[in-house]
Amino acid sequence: MDAWVWWLVAAAALGIPLVLTAMPEFGMLAVGAVAGAVTAGLGGGPVAQVVVFAIVSTALILVVRPVARRMRAERPELTSGVEALKGRQALVLEKVDGHGGRIKLAGEVWSARSLDADESYEAGSQVDVVEIDGATAVVM
Secondary structure: OOHHHHHHHHHHHHHHHHHHHOOHHHHHHHHHHHHHHHHHHOOOOHHHHHHHHHHHHHHHHHHHHHHHHHHHHOOOOOOOHHHHHOOOEEEEEEEEEOOEEEEEEOOEEEEEEEOOOOOOEOOOOEEEEEEEEOOEEEEO
8 A cells, every 4th residue: 555545544544532632732743743744745755744744733733732722712602681781772662770770681571770770761772781681681
């Protein structure tokens, strides 16, 4: 069997632990093995094949890992549920004051009260949701 076939077998073998363990380093080694297969297919000797494999694999690990780590650290926090409603605007349906009222928030009708008990908001005005207290939106 030709050397390039062995390199492709090695790439496939490195792909198996990549899928099972989700360790991207195995994928980078698999790409290095594919580079070794290309070198063998182009007529490179065994030493050239191993050198290309080592250089490509090392370069990928040195370049891709820090970028991936940085991307994981800078990932925006996804909010869901009532946390996602904080900071959104709502339409007042019934007068909202310190004792209660109704707003339309994210397509749903919510009970609401004003953050400042002395403030009131008339129907048709826009308010900002400060927090969600149980089933009541606190607005300003």
